[in-house]
Amino acid sequence: MNIIVIAEHFKNSIEDITFEMLGKGKELAGATGGQLIAVLLGNDAKALADNLRAAARIVYCDSPHFAEFNPEAYGKALAAIVPGLSPGMILVANTSAGMDLAAGLSVDLGIPLVAYANAITAGSATSQLYGGKVNVESALAAGPVIIAVLPGSFAADAGKGGGAPAVEAVAAPDFSSLKTRFNKRMEPESGDVDITQQDVLVSVGRGIQNEENLAIVQALADKLGGALASSRPIVDNKWLPKTRQVGKSGLKVKPKVYLAVGISGAPEHWEGMKDAECIIAINVDPKAPIFGFAHYGTTADLFDVVPAITAAI
Amino acid sequence: MNIIVSIKQVPDLVEELEIAASGKELNREWLKYKINEFDDHALEEALCLKETLGATVTVIALDGEDIDKVLFTAAAKEADKLVKVTGVGDNPSSHEAAKALAGVISGMPCDLILTGVQAADDRDGQLGVLLAHYLGVPHVSVVTGVSVAGNTATVHKEYGGGVIAEFEVSLPAVLGIQAARQTPRYVPVARVRQAMRAATIDEVGGNTGGVSAGTSISRMFKPESGAGAQMLEGAPADIAAKIVGIIREKGIKV
Numbered sequence: 001m002n003i004i005v006i007a008e009h010f011k012n013s014i015e016d017i018t019f020e021m022l023g024k025g026k027e028l029a030g031a032t033g034g035q036l037i038a039v040l041l042g043n044d045a046k047a048l049a050d051n052l053r054a055a056a057r058i059v060y061c062d063s064p065h066f067a068e069f070n071p072e073a074y075g076k077a078l079a080a081i082v083p084g085l086s087p088g089m090i091l092v093a094n095t096s097a098g099m100d101l102a103a104g105l106s107v108d109l110g111i112p113l114v115a116y117a118n119a120i121t122a123g124s125a126t127s128q129l130y131g132g133k134v135n136v137e138s139a140l141a142a143g144p145v146i147i148a149v150l151p152g153s154f155a156a157d158a159g160k161g162g163g164a165p166a167v168e169a170v171a172a173p174d175f176s177s178l179k180t181r182f183n184k185r186m187e188p189e190s191g192d193v194d195i196t197q198q199d200v201l202v203s204v205g206r207g208i209q210n211e212e213n214l215a216i217v218q219a220l221a222d223k224l225g226g227a228l229a230s231s232r233p234i235v236d237n238k239w240l241p242k243t244r245q246v247g248k249s250g251l252k253v254k255p256k257v258y259l260a261v262g263i264s265g266a267p268e269h270w271e272g273m274k275d276a277e278c279i280i281a282i283n284v285d286p287k288a289p290i291f292g293f294a295h296y297g298t299t300a301d302l303f304d305v306v307p308a309i310t311a312a313i
Numbered sequence: 314m315n316i317i318v319s320i321k322q323v324p325d326l327v328e329e330l331e332i333a334a335s336g337k338e339l340n341r342e343w344l345k346y347k348i349n350e351f352d353d354h355a356l357e358e359a360l361c362l363k364e365t366l367g368a369t370v371t372v373i374a375l376d377g378e379d380i381d382k383v384l385f386t387a388a389a390k391e392a393d394k395l396v397k398v399t400g401v402g403d404n405p406s407s408h409e410a411a412k413a414l415a416g417v418i419s420g421m422p423c424d425l426i427l428t429g430v431q432a433a434d435d436r437d438g439q440l441g442v443l444l445a446h447y448l449g450v451p452h453v454s455v456v457t458g459v460s461v462a463g464n465t466a467t468v469h470k471e472y473g474g475g476v477i478a479e480f481e482v483s484l485p486a487v488l489g490i491q492a493a494r495q496t497p498r499y500v501p502v503a504r505v506r507q508a509m510r511a512a513t514i515d516e517v518g519g520n521t522g523g524v525s526a527g528t529s530i531s532r533m534f535k536p537e538s539g540a541g542a543q544m545l546e547g548a549p550a551d552i553a554a555k556i557v558g559i560i561r562e563k564g565i566k567v
C-alpha cells in the first residue's frame with residue numbers, strides 16, 4: 001500500500017511532525033509492500049525536498065501561493081495531486097495547518113478520515129479523544145484512508161536521512177479564483193520571561209479558578225527560582241500573557257522540573273511539555289490524563305498542597 | 314450580516330467517562346453533557362461581531378440530549394434565531410453532522426458561519442472544515458480574531474508558539490474558532506428560563522445524504538495507566554515535603 005506523507009514546513013524548515021510521519025510511513029510501506037511518497041508544496045519546494053529522502057519518491061509543487069500556508073490553495077493542490085499517487089494511506093499532520101487540510105481532502109476525494117491519531121497499523125488507527133481521557137481505535141476498511149497524526153506520537157529520527165529518491169515536479173493548479181488570501185504573519189511580542197529557558201516551571205491550569213489565586217502559584221514559582229507558565233485557558237482569560245502558554249499553540253518547554261497545577265493534561269497541552277525531565281502533577285481528579293504521563297502525582301487539592309510546598313522551602 | 318453559529322454538546326470531561334460493555338462506545342446512561350467549549354467561543358465571537366457591526370445571529374444544532382436548553386441559553390445571550398435539525402439520529406459522525414447541517418444552511422441567508430475549531434469526540438475530523446467543503450465555501454481553522462468589512466472577513470489563524478497568520482477571506486466562509494476576543498459570557502438561569510418562554514426553536518428536517526465516517530470503531534480504551542505517575546500520598550505537608558525532595562533530587566537548589 002502506498003503511504004503518502006503531506007510534508008509540513010514552517011519558516012523554511014521541515015517540521016518534526018513530517019519526520020515522524022515519514023518514519024511511521026516507511027514502516028507501514030515496508031510492511032505492506034508499498035511505496036513511501038512525500039508530497040511537498042512550497043514556493044521554492046525543491047530546496048526543502050532534500051530533507052525528505054526517507055521517502056522513496058518525492059512529489060513537489062512550486063507556486064508563489066505556497067510561500068505561506070493558505071488553506072484553500074494547499075487544499076486545492078492536494079486534491080489535484082494525491083489521487084494520481086495510488087494512495088493507500090495519506091498521512092497529514094494534526095496541526096493548525098493540517099487541520100485545515102485533512103477534513104477538506106476527505107470531502108473532496110470522498111476518502112474516510114481518522115483524526116487525532118497517535119497509533120497506526122496497516123488496518124487500524126487510534127485517535128486520542130475526549131481531552132486525552134479515552135483512546136478510540138478505528139478499523140480501516142480496504143481502500144484509501146486519510147489519517148491526521150498528532151505531533152509527538154512517533155520518533156522523528158526514523159524519518160530523517162535516507163537514500164536517493166526520485167524527485168518529480170508537478171504543476172500547480174489554477175489559482176486565479178482563490179477566495180482566501182494571506183496578508184501577513186505576526187510574531188508574538190516577547191515577554192518578560194522566556195519560559196523555554198527555565199529549569200523550573202510552575203504551570204497553572206483552570207483548576208486555579210480565578211485570577212486572584214494566581215498569587216498562590218506565583219509565590220511558589222518565586223521560591224523555586226522558576227517562572228510561572230500556564231495552560232491555554234488561563235491565557236484566553238487574559239490572566240497571563242501569551243508568552244507563558246505551554247502547548248500546541250503555545251511554547252514547547254523542556255525544564256528540569258515541570259510542576260503542573262490544576263492542569264488536566266489535554267493532548268494539546270502535552271505537546272508542549274512532554275519533554276520535561278520531571279513532571280509533577282497536582283490534580284484532584286485521579287482520572288486526569290496528566291497522570292498518564294507525569295512522573296509523580298498527587299490528587300491532593302492544589303489549594304492545600306501548593307502553599308504547603310512554598311512553606312516547606 | 315447573517316452569522317450562523319453551529320454548536321453541539323459533548324460529554325463533560327470533568328466527569329468520569331465509562332466505556333460500555335461492548336467496548337466500542339461510551340456508557341451514555343450517566344454521561345453529563347455540556348456545550349463544546351470551542352463552540353461556546355464561536356457563539357461569543359458571533360455575539361461580539363453583532364454588537365460591533367450589527368448582525369443577525371442564528372444558532373443551529375442537531376437534535377440531541379438537552380439541546381433545547383443549550384439553544385435557549387444562546388437566546389438568553391442575545392442570539393436572534395434558533396434552529397434545530399431533526400432526523401439525523403444519535404451521535405452522528407462529523408461527516409454526517411456536517412452534511413446534514415450543510416443541507417439546511419445552504420437554504421438560509423448566510424455571510425459567516427462560525428463553529429468551534431474542534432470537539433472532544435471528532436473522530437472523523439473537524440465539523441467546520443467538513444461543512445465548508447460540503448458547502449463549497451472557503452474556511453480557516455484555529456481562528457482567534459475576526460473582523461468583517463463589506464464582503465470580506467479578516468481573520469487571525471494561530472500556529473504554534475503564538476505565531477499568527479492574517480488572512481482575508483471572501484464571504485460566505487466557515488471559521489473554526491479557537492478563542493473568542495473575550496471570555497464567553499455567562500447568563501444566569503433566570504434569563505435562560507425567560508428565553509425558554511420568549512424564544513422559539515425552528516425545527517428543520519436534516520439529511521445526511523448517505524455520507525458516513527467511512528471507518529468503524531473497533532475498540533475504546535483508557536490510556537495505559539501502567540506508564541503513569543508514581544502517586545504521592547499523605548497529608549498536604551507530607552506530600553509537600555516529598556515534592557520538595559524530588560525537586561532537590563533534580564539538582565534544583567532550594
Ligand SMILES: Cc1cc2nc3c(=O)[nH]c(=O)nc-3n(C[C@H](O)[C@H](O)[C@H](O)COP(=O)(O)OP(=O)(O)OC[C@H]3O[C@@H](n4cnc5c(N)ncnc54)[C@H](O)[C@@H]3O)c2cc1C
Binds near residue numbers: 264266268301
Ligand atoms: C487547536 C488547539 C490548540 C490548543 N493549544 C493549547 C495549548 O497550546 N496549550 C494548552 O494548554 N491547551 C491548548 N488547547 C486547549 C486544550 O484542548 C485544553 O482545553 C486545555 O489544555 C485545558 O486546560 P486546563 O488543563 O487548564 O483545563 P481543564 O481541562 O479544565 O483542567 C482543569 C483541571 O484542574 C483540576 N482541578 C480543579 N480544581 C482543582 C483543585 N482544587 N486542585 C487540583 N486540581 C484541580 C481538574 O481536575 C482538571 O483536571 C488547544 C486546543 C485546540 C483545539
